[in-house]
Amino acid sequence: MSMTTPPGWYPDPSAPTQERWWDGTAWSAHTRAPGRPPQAPQTPQYGYPQQPPQGYGFPPAQPQAGAPAPPSSPPGAGGGGLGKGGLIAVITAGAVLVAAIVTGVVVLGGEDDPEPPPAAATTQPVPGGSGAPTPPPATPGPSAGAAVLADQLNGITLPVPDGWEIPEFGGDREAASMQTEETYDCPAEGGYCHHGTVSSRTAPAGQTTPEAVAKADIAKAAELAYGKDVLDRQKHGGITSHQEVKAETVTVAGKQGHLVRWKVVTGKGPGGYVQSLAFPSNMGPASIVLVRFAFDAGPDGPPLDGMDKITQGIRNAG
DSSP states (O other), X not given: OOOXXXXXXXXXXXXXXXXXXXXXXXXXXXXXXTTOOOXXXXXXXXXXXXXXXXXXXXXXXXXXXXXXXXXXXXXXXXXXXXXXXXXXXXXXXXXXXXXXHHHHHHHHHHHHOOOOOOOOOOOOBOTTSOSXXXXXXXXXXXXXXXXXXXXXXXXXEEEOOTTEEOOSSSSXXXXXXXXXXXXXXXXXXXXXXXXXXXXXXXXXXXXXXXXXXXXXXHHHHHHHHHSBOTTSOBTTSOEEEEEEEEEEEEEETTEEEEEEEEEEEESSSOOEEEEEEEEEOTTOTTOEEEEEEEEEOSTTSOOTTHHHHHHHTOEEOO
């Protein structure tokens, strides 16, 4: 006849300062301070008996000396090992442990997950149309007119009109220059020509006022543009005559300057307009900036008021 220890509070084998509930089969998870009125703990959820998990690194609970010792083998086990209640408790504890680990991994992984990329924009069919998607409106690119030509030596910038470019090679190597993008075969000789060119440089020493500089330079500017160039070529068949169409004082980048404009007639082609603009430089009181303009006449040349717009758009760098 086997003897079993009845359910009750007994000294906790793992903590002598407290008591643990023995449910008649195994130690439960319920503890209390010694000396409290006897009261059975509430039935665990789902009715499964609770006991400290044996295995998984936890040592089996052992009763203290002199305390009622629970049987080493639960009734009905037929020998050593876990009984039915103990086996259920171990399985339950293992399932709870695995669930906790999986939950922790999912939570930690969710915190580190990057935000998903925004969904790509889709096009919608035109109502009542053929059902073909409507492409999104094109974003306008930067305008060529928003660029500037920088004359770093004199500390100024000039606006670059639409349809103009700053040459990477060629042009006037002694000055900052820009030109129309479109070219054509020169009327006389010398390969190809541009409908318009503008260059900025430091005026030669000798003239002390912008007016003197502009008046002295206009003939040379006309010859280089429509007479013989620096390579001794007559791209327009030479200049046959000229007429002064403007000579006036102007304000450029906050300083008082002067301009002279000629209309020239050439041996071949439509001829053109040339202008010499001079004004004080930022680099010193004795330094003067000289800007040369050359616009072809005729329907293919740039609008003549473009000379005034470029003059008004000159700014001090920075």
